Amino acid sequence: MKTDKQSNKKKIILIISAAVLVIAAAVIIMAVCGVFGGGKPVDSKGVVGVISDNWDPGVEDSNPAQSGTKIPGYSTAEMKAGENTLSLSIGNPKENKVGMYASLKLSDGTVLYESPLLKPGQGVTEIPLSKSLEKGTYDAVVVYRCVMLDDDETPLNSAESGFKLIVD
Numbered sequence: 001m002k003t004d005k006q007s008n009k010k011k012i013i014l015i016i017s018a019a020v021l022v023i024a025a026a027v028i029i030m031a032v033c034g035v036f037g038g039g040k041p042v043d044s045k046g047v048v049g050v051i052s053d054n055w056d057p058g059v060e061d062s063n064p065a066q067s068g069t070k071i072p073g074y075s076t077a078e079m080k081a082g083e084n085t086l087s088l089s090i091g092n093p094k095e096n097k098v099g100m101y102a103s104l105k106l107s108d109g110t111v112l113y114e115s116p117l118l119k120p121g122q123g124v125t126e127i128p129l130s131k132s133l134e135k136g137t138y139d140a141v142v143v144y145r146c147v148m149l150d151d152d153e154t155p156l157n158s159a160e161s162g163f164k165l166i167v168d
Helices: 004-032
Strands: 076-079 085-091 099-106 111-114 123-128 136-147 155-167
Touching (some): 076 085, 085 099, 085 111, 111 123
Antiparallel strands (some): 085 123, 099 111, 099 136, 136 155
């Protein structure tokens, strides 16, 4: 039989571990963008969402002297079973000097959303999904493919931000 003290200690360790993993993932994502090549997204079959030119993830830059491409990170997102829209802020921070294509995928490879080119400062907060999901918890990832803002959209690096998608 576990005591309340042991149970609370395990919960605290779990929360701290999760926070460390999220921070480590964000650091790795920022470092990776620029290392791996990417390309244009596959046809999104008309699922693009409403792109906002004044998109702002609401995250303060803790180290303004640090240069490099900024990538939004996530820990969890929630939605109702059977709905086709997810409230998640996907976009390209205005400080970036590259364009991005963003894809929302499940761990089994199911593509739920692919964005058009997101220029710096552009993003979407209501993501139209290509299919509805049943109740459950899913491992999901937003893949950001960076491109130069030239006529050829020269591929740069890509980065992934994994999170838990909870469908109630």
